[in-house]
Each structure stands twice: as structure tokens, then as C-alpha cells.
Amino acid sequence: MDIFEVLESEVRTYCRTWDTVFDRAAGSTLYSEDGRDYLDFFSGAGALNYGHNNPDLLRPLVEYLLSGAIVHSLDMKTAAKRRFLETFNELILKPRMYDYKVMFPGPTGTNSVEAALKLARKVTGRPHILSFTNAFHGMTLGSLAVTGNSMKRQGAGVPLTNTTSMPYDGFFDGQTPDFLWLRHALEDSGSGVDKPAAVIVETVQGEGGLRAARASWLRGLAELCKQHGILLIVDDVQAGCGRTGTFFSFEDAGITPDIVCLSKSISGFGLPLSLTLFKPEHDIWKPGEHNGTFRGHNPAFVTGTAALEHFWTDRSFESNVAGLASQLHEGLTQIAAGTEGARVRGRGLLAGIYYPDHQVAGRIAAESFARGLLVETSGPEGEVIKTMPALTIGADEMMKGLDILAEAAEFVTGGKVAAKSIA
Ligand code: PMP
Numbered sequence: 001m002d003i004f005e006v007l008e009s010e011v012r013t014y015c016r017t018w019d020t021v022f023d024r025a026a027g028s029t030l031y032s033e034d035g036r037d038y039l040d041f042f043s044g045a046g047a048l049n050y051g052h053n054n055p056d057l058l059r060p061l062v063e064y065l066l067s068g069a070i071v072h073s074l075d076m077k078t079a080a081k082r083r084f085l086e087t088f089n090e091l092i093l094k095p096r097m098y099d100y101k102v103m104f105p106g107p108t109g110t111n112s113v114e115a116a117l118k119l120a121r122k123v124t125g126r127p128h129i130l131s132f133t134n135a136f137h138g139m140t141l142g143s144l145a146v147t148g149n150s151m152k153r154q155g156a157g158v159p160l161t162n163t164t165s166m167p168y169d170g171f172f173d174g175q176t177p178d179f180l181w182l183r184h185a186l187e188d189s190g191s192g193v194d195k196p197a198a199v200i201v202e203t204v205q206g207e208g209g210l211r212a213a214r215a216s217w218l219r220g221l222a223e224l225c226k227q228h229g230i231l232l233i234v235d236d237v238q239a240g241c242g243r244t245g246t247f248f249s250f251e252d253a254g255i256t257p258d259i260v261c262l263s264k265s266i267s268g269f270g271l272p273l274s275l276t277l278f279k280p281e282h283d284i285w286k287p288g289e290h291n292g293t294f295r296g297h298n299p300a301f302v303t304g305t306a307a308l309e310h311f312w313t314d315r316s317f318e319s320n321v322a323g324l325a326s327q328l329h330e331g332l333t334q335i336a337a338g339t340e341g342a343r344v345r346g347r348g349l350l351a352g353i354y355y356p357d358h359q360v361a362g363r364i365a366a367e368s369f370a371r372g373l374l375v376e377t378s379g380p381e382g383e384v385i386k387t388m389p390a391l392t393i394g395a396d397e398m399m400k401g402l403d404i405l406a407e408a409a410e411f412v413t414g415g416k417v418a419a420k421s422i423a
Pocket residue numbers: 045108109110111113136137138139202206207235236237238239263264
């Protein structure tokens with residue numbers, strides 16, 4: 001038994017599936033102490049959209065740290081925060097014509113969600129929140145109350161209240177008209193569903209099985225919220241920061257949520273940082289009403305600013321991501337074709353394959369690891385193999401990863417994959 005098993009809690013997860021000690025990383029490759037290298041189709045669960053130790057972010061970070069500049073400052077004014085806010089405004093908000101105030105909650109995704117839920121309740125004076133089947137919003141109690149997974153919910157140890165779960169797009173496999181239940185819940189005074197403060201939604205369900213909402217469904221949802229005076233919260237913690245091909249995952253749908261949660265790759269480097277964005281009219285917080293010691297970490301501002309400047313000054317990065325996404329989807333489609341009933345799910349570089357035999361994806365992930373590829377599973381029973389390569393991955397590395405995945409899938413399912421050296 002090693003120190004991890006002896007001392008670290010049973011709660012640990014990823015180190016069980018990938019049982020090796022990693023000690024270095026660059027771009028899309030991780031290296032283990034025992035000298036093996038692993039291609040990364042996991043990307044820190046979406047926190048490493050620009051790869052590991054991206055030199056364009058590392059350099060300004062190291063220079064900043066060596067310069068004696070401010071590291072910790074709660075929410076005081078710092079030069080690093082000013083630059084981040086100016087850059088985020090100029091490169092992200094203004095070109096998209098989004099008028100949002102920026103709040104820095106605690107540094108994790110669930111902190112951003114908690115702030116969003118609290119604000120929605122404060123703005124509307126209503127406690128109830130609607131969420132969706134298979135949603136994942138984080139592990140603290142408020143976020144857990146809008147999360148679908150029963151195992152995670154049971155961990156709460158207290159009743160998870162003031163929320164109701166509605167069918168997500170595709171939950172009934174297209175057998176019912178969109179919003180059949182949601183519309184009735186809102187409009188029928190006998191529905192038993194209290195009028196909500198907000199609806200919280202992921203555009204692609206990162207943890208819950210990679211279902212991707214159609215743009216028309218998202219527009220329908222935004223419309224329903226507007227009709228009923230309900231705030232729309234988009235949790236873009238995993239699908240945001242370019243993962244689906246645009247900076248915000250809802251841009252193509254043409255909707256403007258009232259509140260947006262961002263985290264994971266907003267620092268660009270894997271440093272903890274979170275933002276909660278909301279329309280200015282909802283900025284009714286009293287000073288200090290939602291506080292915290294670690295809000296707006298300066299090294300994360302430095303790398304976050306560098307990432308925005310490096311990747312988001314024009315549209316070239318987005319078109320590169322679009323090319324990678326079609327390569328990925330083509331490869332996944334070929335792999336899925338090897339197994340009856342298997343289907344590609346997801347959008348952009350947040351995509352995978354659903355397997356009707358719910359044991360298969362986990363076995364493919366294990367076989368991929370044995371062959372030098374990190375991929376995880378998604379869905380309530382881990383029934384979806386989930387690929388999330390860095391947005392900066394090379395086409396050759398993408399091909400290599402898809403080849404390993406295809407080999408692992410063939411090994412597990414016995415089904416032949418249409419072509420090797422995919423894409
Ligand atoms: N929302 C979504 C959509 C997520 O995918 C996650 C993390 N997987 C979270 C919230 C929670 O983020 P964190 O783990 O940083 O608290």
C-alpha cells in the first residue's frame with residue numbers, strides 16, 4: 001500500500017482509475033514517474049482547455065510570481081485584477097454584446113453555482129429552482145440540490161430541498177414534445193411545482209451523460225423563462241471557455257442567460273478561478289453579502305488574461321477548434337458504428353459514445369489507460385465514454401488518441417471499427 005491508500009480518504013476517485021503517479025506534463029501529454037507517457041483526452045475535467053503548462057501562459061505566470069507582485073488579495077483592487085477585467089470585457093463581453101456584471105465567488109465551479117442560486121432567490125424573492133434530469137452542478141448542498149445523480153445526492157446527508165427536476169432535451173428520446181412537462185408545471189396551478197426563481201441548465205451535460213441540448217430547445221427554454229418571469233442560469237463551468245467551439249456554449253443558440261457560471265478553464269492554466277456573470281439589474285448584492293477568502297486569485301488572473309489575449313483576439317482559434325471537433329466526431333462515429341445501439345453524444349470537443357451495455361464504457365476507459373490514453377466515463381452509470389481533448393491538441397495527437405480508443409473499443413466489444421487511422 002502506498003501513502004495515497006494509507007493516508008488519503010476513501011473518497012478519492014481518479015487515482016483509482018488511473019493508478020500511476022504522474023510527475024510532469026506538457027501540452028496533451030502526461031508523464032508518469034515510471035517513465036510512461038499518456039495522451040490526455042481528459043484535460044483536467046475541462047480545467048486544461050489550453051493543455052498542460054502552456055508556455056504562453058506559464059511565462060507570464062512565472063514572471064509575475066518572481067516580480068514580487070500580489071498573490072493573495074481577497075477582493076482588493078490589484079493591477080492583475082484590473083487587467084483581467086479589462087481584457088475579459090474587451091475580448092469576450094463587448095464583441096458578443098453581453099452586458100454582464102462580473103462577480104468573483106470562491107474559486108471552484110460549485111462556488112459559482114451557489115452564488116448564482118443565491119442571487120436568483122434574492123432577486124425574485126422565491127426559493128424554488130428548476131433543474132434537469134442528469135444535471136451536474138457541483139458537490140456543495142445548493143449545487144447538489146440541482147444535481148441529478150442519486151449516488152451524489154445521497155452523500156448530502158440532509159434533505160435536498162427547494163428544487164424540482166425537469167426532463168432535459170432528449171431525456172424521452174424525442175417521444176414527447178419539447179417542454180411538455182415543464183410547460184404544464186409552470187402553467188397548471190395544480191402541478192404542485194412552486195413558481196421558481198430560476199431554471200439552471202447545462203448546454204451539454206458534462207457529467208450526466210453528454211446529452212447536448214439542441215439550439216432550438218435552448219431558445220424554447222429561454223422563451224419560457226421570459227414568459228414566466230423566471231431567471232435563466234446557464235452553468236458553463238464545463239462547456240464554456242471554448243469547449244463547444246465558441247467562448248460561451250450558448251452563443252450559437254442566440255440566447256442571453258440572466259446568470260452565467262464560469263470556472264474550470266477561465267484561468268487557462270488549471271489554477272482555481274470562478275466567475276458568476278449576471279445582468280446589471282440583478283446586481284442587488286449588499287457589499288460583503290457573499291464573501292470568501294479566496295476570490296479572484298491573482299496568479300489565475302495573470303494566466304486568465306494571457307489565455308484571453310493569446311486565443312481570443314480573433315476567430316482563428318474558434319475555426320481551429322471546429323476542425324478538431326469534426327475530426328473527433330468523425331472518429332467517434334466510426335468507433336460507435338462497431339457496436340449495435342452505440343451512439344455519439346455531445347458537442348464540439350466535449351463528446352463521446354453512449355453504449356447500451358452500461359459496463360462497456362468503463363472497460364474501454366480502462367483498456368485505453370493500459371494503452372496510454374486518459375479518457376473518463378460520463379452518465380449516471382458511467383455508460384458513456386467521454387473524450388475531452390485540449391482545444392490546442394495537434395491533429396496528429398487527436399488521430400493517435402482516436403486510434404487507441406478504437407483499439408480499446410474493439411478489444412472490449414469485439415466489434416470491428418470501420419477504419420483505422422481515423423480522420
Ligand atoms: N458545474 C458543472 C457543469 C461541472 O461540470 C462541474 C464540475 N465537473 C461543476 C459545476 C462543479 O465544479 P467544481 O468541481 O469546480 O466545484
